[in-house]
Amino acid sequence: MLSKKTKYGLKALAYLGSQKDKTPVQIADIAEHENISQKFLESILLTLRKTGFLGSKKGKGGGYYLIKDPSEIPMITVMRVLEGPIAMVACVSLNFYEKCDDCPDEASCAVNKLMGAVRDSTLEVYKKNTLADLIRKS
Amino acid sequence: MLSKKTKYGLKALAYLGSQKDKTPVQIADIAEHENISQKFLESILLTLRKTGFLGSKKGKGGGYYLIKDPSEIPMITVMRVLEGPIAMVACVSLNFYEKCDDCPDEASCAVNKLMGAVRDSTLEVYKKNTLADLIRKS
DNA sequence: GTAAATCCTATTCAATCTATAGGATATAAG
DNA sequence: CTTATATCCTATAGATTGAATAGGATTTAC
Numbered sequence: 196m197l198s199k200k201t202k203y204g205l206k207a208l209a210y211l212g213s214q215k216d217k218t219p220v221q222i223a224d225i226a227e228h229e230n231i232s233q234k235f236l237e238s239i240l241l242t243l244r245k246t247g248f249l250g251s252k253k254g255k256g257g258g259y260y261l262i263k264d265p266s267e268i269p270m271i272t273v274m275r276v277l278e279g280p281i282a283m284v285a286c287v288s289l290n291f292y293e294k295c296d297d298c299p300d301e302a303s304c305a306v307n308k309l310m311g312a313v314r315d316s317t318l319e320v321y322k323k324n325t326l327a328d329l330i331r332k333s
Numbered sequence: 334m335l336s337k338k339t340k341y342g343l344k345a346l347a348y349l350g351s352q353k354d355k356t357p358v359q360i361a362d363i364a365e366h367e368n369i370s371q372k373f374l375e376s377i378l379l380t381l382r383k384t385g386f387l388g389s390k391k392g393k394g395g396g397y398y399l400i401k402d403p404s405e406i407p408m409i410t411v412m413r414v415l416e417g418p419i420a421m422v423a424c425v426s427l428n429f430y431e432k433c434d435d436c437p438d439e440a441s442c443a444v445n446k447l448m449g450a451v452r453d454s455t456l457e458v459y460k461k462n463t464l465a466d467l468i469r470k471s
Numbered sequence: 472g473t474a475a476a477t478c479c480t481a482t483t484c485a486a487t488c489t490a491t492a493g494g495a496t497a498t499a500a501g
Numbered sequence: 502c503t504t505a506t507a508t509c510c511t512a513t514a515g516a517t518t519g520a521a522t523a524g525g526a527t528t529t530a531c
Binding site: 336337338370372373376390391392393394395 | 518519520521522523527528529530531
Binding site for chain 1: 334335340343344346347367368369408421422435436437442443444446447448450451454455457458459462467468
């Protein structure tokens with residue numbers, strides 16, 4: 196299941212990317228437009244800023260804005276920050292690898308093989324889609 | 334994340350599919366061989382039997398066995414029974430569809446579009462792989 | 472009839488996700 | 502300089518779900 200954190204984060208990014216200009220948009224504005232709890236969204240935008248996707252401005256007229264052009268934001272980078280591992284099991288994760296403590300040999304593990312294939316196909320989708328593609332399509 | 338239920342279920346199916354003949358294999362045997370809690374595995378095998386993947390025999394010399402040939406068990410059918418929806422959000426699920434209560438219009442939703450693409454690519458992997466493929470590859 | 476195995480439901484335990492609280496900090500504007 | 506506005510930040514409460522266990526009922530082989 197996709198976490199609400201990721202879901203809301205994606206919606207916020209898409210909303211920011213669809214703005215005419217790059218003037219800051221307030222949390223309250225995004226929250227209202229996308230039907231998200233403002234406080235929850237606040238923490239999500241915070242991580243998106245800390246990870247280099249968003250810039251922010253404090254005080255009156257402040258808010259958040261995209262740092263890069265949407266076409267230069269591959270979804271794979273966003274997903275890894277918001278959702279974490281792409282793989283469904285840690286033993287096939289590229290960035291969050293962990294050995295299964297119950298599995299003696301990955302090479303002969305049916306789960307490992309199947310989930311490796313799923314990871315690859317999912318990875319491909321996230322790599323070829325940018326934020327611009329999501330905005331364009333919607 | 335893949336649930337342990339699914340993980341264990343897949344391992345059990347692969348183990349059963351790799352048996353020489355179709356004589357029943359006991360829960361305790363599978364649990365020991367795959368390092369799974371026996372009681373937990375018990376409930377998993379139960380659902381696999383109720384959903385038509387396994388047959389069982391009670392009493393001495395009893396146990397579980399595959400009903401079909403592994404090559405006739407597409408992973409998509411197994412995954413839907415064990416893990417549930419393939420899609421990461423209900424609003425793009427083919428078999429477990431549910432409308433998002435926060436989203437006014439699916440057609441213009443960035444999350445919907447992206448997750449639809451992920452669902453399609455994942456679906457393809459599950460459809461083209463059978464249990465026999467997993468056993469063969471491992 | 473006894474031992475061996477599956478069958479079945481309920482319940483507890485733990486982890487994680489979701490959301491909120493409450494104040495600290497910075498900035499624009501008069 | 503003061504005030505209103507908005508982000509910044511950490512901690513924590515609340516809700517949901519997943520994992521595992523408990524304990525007995527039922528069926529079958531010998």
